[in-house]
Amino acid sequence: PDLPQEHTRVVEAAYLDTVVHEIRNPLSTIHASLELVLEGFADTAEERTVCLEQARTACHHTMFLVTDLLDVAALAAGTLRIHCEKIDPYAALKAVCALTEPLAQARSQTLDMLSWADHGLDDAERDPGGGTSSTATDYVWADQNRLTQVLLNLISNATKFSEPGGEITVTFEATPLGAVFEVQDQGCGVPEKTRSRLFTRFGRAHEDQGTPSGTGIGLHLCKVLVERMGGSIGYQPGPGDRGSVFWFTQPLA
Numbered sequence: 001p002d003l004p005q006e007h008t009r010v011v012e013a014a015y016l017d018t019v020v021h022e023i024r025n026p027l028s029t030i031h032a033s034l035e036l037v038l039e040g041f042a043d044t045a046e047e048r049t050v051c052l053e054q055a056r057t058a059c060h061h062t063m064f065l066v067t068d069l070l071d072v073a074a075l076a077a078g079t080l081r082i083h084c085e086k087i088d089p090y091a092a093l094k095a096v097c098a099l100t101e102p103l104a105q106a107r108s109q110t111l112d113m114l115s116w117a118d119h120g121l122d123d124a125e126r127d128p129g130g131g132t133s134s135t136a137t138d139y140v141w142a143d144q145n146r147l148t149q150v151l152l153n154l155i156s157n158a159t160k161f162s163e164p165g166g167e168i169t170v171t172f173e174a175t176p177l178g179a180v181f182e183v184q185d186q187g188c189g190v191p192e193k194t195r196s197r198l199f200t201r202f203g204r205a206h207e208d209q210g211t212p213s214g215t216g217i218g219l220h221l222c223k224v225l226v227e228r229m230g231g232s233i234g235y236q237p238g239p240g241d242r243g244s245v246f247w248f249t250q251p252l253a
Contacts, residue, residue, distance in 0.1 A: 022065055023065060026058035026059070026061045026065075027058070027062060033054045033058070034051070034055055036051045037051050057102040057103060060102070060103075061103070061156070064152055064153070067149060068221055072221060075221070080224070082228045085144065087144055089138070089140050089179060089181070090138070092144065092151070093170060095148065096148055096151040096152055096170075097113045097170060099152065100156060100159065103156055103159045104168060107165075108165050109165065109166050109167065110166075110168065111155070113171075139252065140179045140250040140252055141229075141253040147250070149221075149225060150225055150248065151183075153218045157183075158187065158244070159185075161188055162185045163186070163188075168183065168185045169182075169184045170182070178250060178251050179249060179251070180247060180248075181247065182246070183245070185238070185243045186238065186242060186243040187244060188243075189237055189243055190235060190244055198219055199219050222248070226248045226249075226250070231248055231250040231251065232248065233247070234247055
């Protein structure tokens, strides 16, 4: 449920302030990186490549945020569209991990994706290129763009709330009840007092000063998208109460 009406203006003002900062930070990175290249301070090809990679990563972050903001507006206007089809989840995960790998690398984090081999498939089910070919029961019924958006939100959150040098693991498993995706990190976890509002509009897991924060719309949007695609989403503490595990389900095609 949304917050009570009497708190709406205060919350929305704080939300706007947060959004401005969330957009300004990556834009500042893009500007600084390009200035270093254009003004000749990046002398070698390697230094120029590092600057441009930083700019590209910041650009991706900004695009993620803008997409979420547009979808929140579409949700409020009742125009949010979902088009489900038969999707290869391995290909979707591989593409998202390629997009988010620079975010993890920027914080010296490791981003691991468990393949179907980790779930017991033999070599005959793997393609010659070393990837995995989905069988009929491995496909999921989802909107390709929305599935990507949910995974991007969860993985980018994992990089944000994990310490430098941490490990983030993304897994998929086909079960008799449907497909299960998980994003596990070794970060600070979610305080028990805020877990009940994790997926609410403007809900935030962390309120302490010095702890990374977000706009408060990403997880709410993930919940809306997942449920409209016929799935469910949730949170649980990581093993040993360390870190977080965010999971969601999608119907098998």
